[in-house]
Amino acid sequence: MKKIEAIIKPFKLDDVKEALNDIGIKGMTVSEVKGYGRQKGHKEIYRGAEYIVDFIPKVKLEIIVEASQVDEVIEKIRNAANTGKIGDGKIFVLPVEEVIRVRTGEKGREAI
C-alpha cells in the first residue's frame, strides 16, 4: 500500500476529485496548506500600499491506494492539476505499513 500526497492549486481540487472518482477513488483527506517553492510568495504594491503574501495557498490531498494503482492515480492527478505554469504542485508517494479501519478493525486492502 502506498500513500499518495499531492500538493495542488486550490482551484484544481474539484477537477482532481472528479478525475479520481472516475477510477473509483472516493475517499481522500483534503487540507488547506501553505507553502513556498519555486513559485515564491510575493509583494505587491497597489496604490502606494504594500501587500505581502508570504506563502502560497495550496491544497493537499492524501490518498491511500494499493501499490498497483499508484501509477494510474498519479497520472490522473497530473492530468487534472496541470496548468503548465509554475506552482502546479508536486506529488509524493510514500510506503504505508498498515491501514486499519477504526470502526471494524479491518486491516489492509479491506480497510482502504
Add this chain to the structure above:
Amino acid sequence: MVQTVIDSQDFTGLRARRQALDAYWQQGISGYTLLHKHSDFIDHHLACSFEKSVPAGDGFALVAIGGYGRQELYPFSDIDLLLLYDPAQKDELDSLAEAILYPLWDTGLEVGHAVRTVDECIVDADEDFFFRVAMLDARLIAGSSSLFGKLTEMYKTAYIEGKRRGFLDDMLAQRTNRKTQYARHTYLLEPQIKESGGGFRDIQSMVWTAQVVFGLKDLVSLQKAGLLSQEELNRFEQAQDYLIRIRNRLHYVSGRKNDQLFFDHQEEMAEAFGFINEKEMLAVEHFMREVYTHMQTVSVTTDLFFEHVEEVLGSDETPKAVKVLEPGIEVRYGKIRLANTELIKSEPKLFMRLFYQSATTGNPLHFRTRKAITANLHLVDDKLRHSRRSSKLFLAILVTPHPFRVLEEMLDTGFLTSYIPEFAEVESLAQHDVYHIFTVDRHLVQTINELEKLREEESNIYAAVSVPHILFLAGLLHDVGKGLGHGHAERGADLVRRIAERMGFEKKDIGILEFLVGNHLFLSDTALRRDLEDEEFLMRCATKIHSPEWLALLYLLTIADARATGPTVWNDWKGALLLELYLKIALLLDSKDLSGHEQARSAELGAQWIREKVAGLLPAVNKINFDLFSDDYLLSFPPEVIVQHITHAKNLGKQDVLFLHEQSRESWSILVMSKDRPGLLTRIFGILALHNLNVLAAKIFTWADGTAVDAIEVSSAISETYDGQDWAVMENELHLAIKQRLGLEHRLSRKLAPLRSNPQGAQKRLAARATIDNQASEHYSVIEVFSEDRIGVLYDITKALSDFGINIYRAWIGSKADQVVDVFYVLDYDGKKIEDPVFKNELQQGLLYAVSNAKRKMEGNRNKN
C-alpha cells in the same frame, strides 16, 4: 387525557424510567407537568423510605434543594438532597443516611446529598455560592417542619434581609461569567439550554433575584408588580415552556444528563417536535429557529429585568443633571431615554431619532425606552418606512464609528424587523451546517461589526470607498434573501432594490447596492475555484466589477461576510487567495480604462492619503512641495519609501548620483537618484547589463524639479550571490558612465555574447512588437515594447529612444513569462507627444531594429566563438 398508570417502582429503575418518560411524552405531557410528575414520584419514593426508617419527632428533616426543590426534575437531573439533623441526634445519623441514600444510589439516580445541621448549613452557604442559591429553592419532603422552619428563618436573616445589593452583585457576576464562557462559537451552533445566554440559568437568576430583591415568588407576581408587561409575561412563559420541553426530550434523546443541543441530536429533536423537511427549509432548521427565538426572548427579557433591578438598587450618587438632547429625548446616567415613554405613541419619528442619538453620542438606550419601543412597534408603519427623514437618519447611523452596537439594539427591540420587514424572513433563521455559527439575523449584524473593524484594518482599501453607507447597508442586508431555498444572492439583490427604493435612495446608489448584494459570493467563489493566472478570466471579472471602488466595496464585504460567518470560513489561507484575486483585478482595472471617471477619483483619494501619510512621517520643519510629485509616483511606493526619496534628494547636489542597493526577499533592489539628463536610463541599464544583472521590474519617475528616481529590481544572470556582486566597481562605473567617460557600447558587445548561450533561444523567441499610443495618457505618448527577455535588452531599447532624442519620464518594466513588456511614458525632443505618423513609424522601426539587431550581433559573435 388518557392516563397510563406507571408503577412508581418502575420510575426509579433507570431503563423503566426512561420508557415511562417517553410514554408521557407520547401522550403530550412534556412541559412543566412532566417535571412535576417526575418530582412527585421521587418525593413519594423518598417520603416512604424516610418514614420507614426515621422515628417520629423533630430530629430530622429531608429537604429538596436546587432544581428538585423547585420541583423541576428533568429525566436525568441530579436529585439534590439535604438531610438536616438536630446535633442531639447525631448517633442515629449513619444508619438513617444509609437507609435513605443507598436505595437511591442502587436505582442509578444521580444524587447530590449533604448531611448537615442548621448551623452548618448557614456556614457552608457563606462559602459556597451555589449552595447558597440552591437553598433559595429549599422544600421540605419529609420530617420535622420545625427544624426546616428554623433553617429557612436563619437563612433569611443571614442572606436575604439587608443583603439585597450583595445578592444582586453575585448574580450579575455569575451572569457575566456565563456570558463570556458560553458565547464561544460551539455554544452558538450547539446551544447549551441551561447555561447559554437565554437558557435556564437566565430564567432562574431572574426568578431568584425577584425573590430576594422584591420578595416576588414567581413570574406572575413579577407581572403584577409591573416588572413585566402582560405581553412580555406571555412570551416569556411560552419560551420557558418550550425550553422545558426541549430539555426534557434532550435528556431522553441523549440518555444522560446532557443540556447541550449537540449537532447530532438536533435532527432527532426536530422530529420529536413534529417538524418535517420542506423544500426551502429542513425540519431541523425550523426547530432550531424556534430554539433561537425562544432563547432570544429569555435573553432580552432578563437583560431588561436586570437593568431594572440595578437601577432600583443603584448606587445613591447624587442624581446627575438630565441633559436634553432634543425635544423628547434626554440622556441621564449615560443612558438615552424618552422624556416620557408615552411620547412615542404620538411621535413615531422618535423611534429612529432615539437610535440616532444613541449612535452619535455612544450611549445605550435606557431599558424603559427599549421596552417602550418594543411595546409600540405596531406604530412603525408604511409612512415611517417611506420617510426620507428616517432613512437619512438610518444611513447616518450606519456610518457612525460604532454602528454594530446600535444595530444589535435595533434587532433586540424588534425595531429593525419592523422598519425593514424583509428582515422577518431571516430572524433567528438557522442554517444546519457547521459553518454558519450565527443565525442569519445575527450574522448580518455581525457583518457590520466586521466592517467596523475593517475600516481600520484595511484603511488603504477603505480609502477608495466614497459610499460607506452603501457598504454598511449591503453588509446588513446581503443575506436578506435567505430562508427561501437556493439563489439567495439574486433574491437578495431583488429585495434590497425594493428596500432602497422605499428608503428613497438615488438610482446610482441603488445600482451599487444591488450589485454588492447580488455578487457577495462572487469573489470568494472565484478565488477558490478559478485559475488566478487566467488573464482572460480576470479581464472578465474586471469588466463585471466595473470600477476600482466597486471592487474595493465587494472585497471588504466579502471579508466581513466570511469573518462574520465563523472561524472555519475565514483564515489567512483563504485571505491570501482573496487578496491575490483582489490585487489582480485591481491592477487590471487601473491599467485598462474601464471607467475613467471613478478610477481617477479613487486614485486621487489614494494619492491624497499618501500625501497625508508622508507629511505625517516627515519632521515638521521639512516643508515638502507636493507639487513635485505626480499621483502615479505617489501611488507606486509605500509612504515610508517616498520619505526616503525625499530625504535622499535633499543631500543630492547637481552633479551627484546616488546609488543604493539592498537585498530583498527574492531579488535585489537598486535605487538610483540623480538630476535627470538625456540618456540617463540607457547608461543605468547598460551598467546593469555589464554587471550581469537581469532587470525584473523597474519604476522610473522624474519629479517636476528634474530629479530622477529610478527604482529597479534585479537578479543576477549568473547566479552570483549578493555579497559576491562587486557593488563598488559597479557604482564607480555608473559614475563614469553618467559623466560619459565609459564606453558602454563596446564593453557590452564584448560582454553579452557569452551570456546569450541559451540554445532554446531561437525557438522560444517571440515576435517583437512596439506600439505608440497617444490616447492612454493625457500628457505623454505611451510606448509599449514587447520583446524577448534577455540581458541588455533594456539598454538597447532605451538607447534607441535616446538616439531619437526622446525623453523618458516614467517607465514600467515587467516580465511576463518569457517576454518583457516595457512601458515608457515619453515626450519628443521638443517636449511634445509623438503625433507625426511618419516619425511614429520611424521610431517603431527603430525600436524593432534595436531589439533584433542586437540579437543578430550576438548571434554573429556566438558563431565566431
